[in-house]
Amino acid sequence: xxxxxxxxxxxxxxxxxxxxxxxxxxxxxxxxxxxxxxxxxxxxxxxxxxxxxxxxxxxxxxxxxxxxxxxxxxxxxxxxxxxxxxxxxxxxxxxxxxxxxxxxxxxxxxxxxxxxxxxxxxxxxxxxxxxxxxxxxxxxxxxxxxxxxxxxxxxxxxxxxxxxxxxxxxxxxxxxxxxxxxxxxxxxxxxxxxxxxxxxxxxxxxxxxxxxxxxxxxxxxxxxxxxxxxxxxxxxxxxxxxxxxxxxxxxxxxxxxxxxxxxxxxxxxxxxxxxxxxxxxxxxxxxxxxxxxxxxxxxxxxxxxxxxxxxxxxxxxxxxxxxxxxxxxxxxxxxxxxxxxxxxxxxxxxxxxxxxxxxxxxxxxxxxxxxxxxxxxxxxxxxxxxxxxxxxxxxxxxxxxxxxxxxxxxxxxxxxxxxxxxxxxxxxxxxxxxxxxxxxxxxxxxxxxxxxxxxxxxxxxxxxxxxx
Numbered sequence: 001x002x003x004x005x006x007x008x009x010x011x012x013x014x015x016x017x018x019x020x021x022x023x024x025x026x027x028x029x030x031x032x033x034x035x036x037x038x039x040x041x042x043x044x045x046x047x048x049x050x051x052x053x054x055x056x057x058x059x060x061x062x063x064x065x066x067x068x069x070x071x072x073x074x075x076x077x078x079x080x081x082x083x084x085x086x087x088x089x090x091x092x093x094x095x096x097x098x099x100x101x102x103x104x105x106x107x108x109x110x111x112x113x114x115x116x117x118x119x120x121x122x123x124x125x126x127x128x129x130x131x132x133x134x135x136x137x138x139x140x141x142x143x144x145x146x147x148x149x150x151x152x153x154x155x156x157x158x159x160x161x162x163x164x165x166x167x168x169x170x171x172x173x174x175x176x177x178x179x180x181x182x183x184x185x186x187x188x189x190x191x192x193x194x195x196x197x198x199x200x201x202x203x204x205x206x207x208x209x210x211x212x213x214x215x216x217x218x219x220x221x222x223x224x225x226x227x228x229x230x231x232x233x234x235x236x237x238x239x240x241x242x243x244x245x246x247x248x249x250x251x252x253x254x255x256x257x258x259x260x261x262x263x264x265x266x267x268x269x270x271x272x273x274x275x276x277x278x279x280x281x282x283x284x285x286x287x288x289x290x291x292x293x294x295x296x297x298x299x300x301x302x303x304x305x306x307x308x309x310x311x312x313x314x315x316x317x318x319x320x321x322x323x324x325x326x327x328x329x330x331x332x333x334x335x336x337x338x339x340x341x342x343x344x345x346x347x348x349x350x351x352x353x354x355x356x357x358x359x360x361x362x363x364x365x366x367x368x369x370x371x372x373x374x375x376x377x378x379x380x381x382x383x384x385x386x387x388x389x390x391x392x393x394x395x396x397x398x399x400x401x402x403x404x405x406x407x408x409x410x411x412x413x414x415x416x417x418x419x420x421x422x423x424x425x426x427x428x429x430x431x432x433x434x435x436x437x438x439x440x441x442x443x444x445x446x447x448x449x450x451x452x453x454x455x456x457x458x459x460x461x462x463x464x465x466x467x468x
Contacts, residue, residue: 008078009079010034011025012032014392016396016428016435017392018389021351021389023324024322026397026399027086027320027321027322027400028399029396031083031403034079038064038065038066043070044066045065045101046062047062047076047100047104048060048061049061049062049080049084050145051092052093052094052095053091053094054231055150057149058145058149059312060145068103073103076103080100080104081118085121085320085338088121088125088313089313089315091312092125092130092229094126094132094134096135097139097143097145102138105137109138112136124237128236128237129231129236129313130236150310152309153308154465155281155282155460156278156463158463159220160220161216161217161218161219162176162221162463163177163222163223164222165209165222167192167226167227168272169192169193169296170190171187172190173187173458174208174211175458175459176212177463182459184215186208188204188208196243196248197244198249198250201244201251201255202252205256205259209263220265220467221266221466223267223461223463225460225461226271227239227271228271229271230271233256234254235269256269267465273299274301274302276291276299276301277289277291277300277301277411279457280409280411281303287303288406289411290401290407292316292410292412294343294413294415295414298316299317299414301314302314317330317340320338321337322336322337328342328350342390343390343416345368345369345416347393348369349372351386351389355380355383357372357380357383359371359372388424388428391424391425391428392432394432395428395430395437398433398443399440402443412446412447417447422447423447426446430445
């Protein structure tokens with residue numbers, strides 16, 4: 001059982017048990033068991049969840065729960081809270097409409113409050129991202145606003161003289177792109193997390209753009225990617241800018257709008273995960289692509305079946321995948337069972353002791369990962385079980401993600417997938433899906449191929465704006 005106060009939700013032991021985590025209880029199995037129990041009870045009622053973002057955009061998610069007077073209605077509360085948690089970090093929102101039994105709305109309001117169990121989410125989604133007070137509104141299912149998904153047809157524009165940039169935690173990259181071909185690339189080491197002056201970041205980004213511009217006869221458009229949350233080309237939350245005091249953050253929040261106006265050309269910047277998914281969609285020549293990168297944390301991006309970037313957060317690092325009461329705790333949000341400790345180097349470090357591998361404490365995380373990966377390549381059986389465990393997690397997570405995304409292709413990349421580890425993860429994930437979720441066997445799960453690497457982040461970023 002997963003518990004929240006006195007509420008419980010029945011959990012299901014997976015057929016494929018992760019070698020190093022026998023307590024793992026996949027979210028997808030618990031949710032499916034709940035749905036089946038509701039159906040068998042004959043006492044199901046609609047629950048419609050709406051999430052409002054900016055500019056009147058609304059996402060909807062429809063499901064069924066026990067009627068409020070049913071003996072098992074307490075399960076509704078945990079089930080609904082975990083669904084809302086996923087939706088918030090997948091799609092974003094400052095207001096949640098809970099269209100269903102009143103007890104669900106009351107529970108969500110208490111949990112997602114300034115002093116509630118999800119106070120982190122309350123502040124993050126409200127004042128930090130959407131600059132509004134986070135709100136939960138109870139209503140009847142029919143009163144949840146109609147879906148109003150925006151989405152931009154960004155990317156795949158390869159005409160003209162373009163600049164693409166990618167802002168990373170340790171380096172910034174920029175390319176000059178002519179009709180879809182990179183004719184110049186530059187990579188500069190920088191340390192953005194150590195600089196509290198917004199003007200430092202402005203100067204660095206402008207210098208990168210000017211470097212690429214010097215190789216072109218003119219600049220028609222600029223596209224960029226960076227870790228963080230960007231809304232209408234405004235930096236709302238970004239780890240690169242964590243040293244900047246809150247009172248000075250407007251200096252980087254409006255930075256890309258300032259650069260666009262100064263340079264006088266179309267400029268678009270979006271989350272690096274979405275650009276990675278876009279690069280995959282361009283190389284695959286198809287849409288409905290979900291990309292996840294297992295690095296220092298978990299990054300993700302999505303290109304819809306219509307070929308659009310949805311304006312969703314896609315922060316799968318904070319979406320639940322494990323409902324076990326003893327699930328791993330995310331160090332930032334303090335929530336259990338969310339993606340970051342399962343699909344990143346954090347997971348490798350967490351599992352290493354159980355695999356019989358000791359990692360020195362006084363070295364960088366990059367060096368720690370290399371030590372464990374070297375053990376894997378040397379044939380250490382314990383090291384192999386780390387990647388088998390991650391692959392098992394992933395198999396169940398893909399089925400879970402498919403409840404919220406329409407997926408035809410899933411790309412897996414990042415430092416954790418380097419070497420033979422990536423193939424181990426894929427083999428195990430595919431085995432789980434084939435046996436447990438045969439209806440999802442059509443999803444193409446792969447590591448980036450050579451064509452995808454040729455498209456690259458910089459070309460995909462450069463292709464974001466249309467030239468008027």
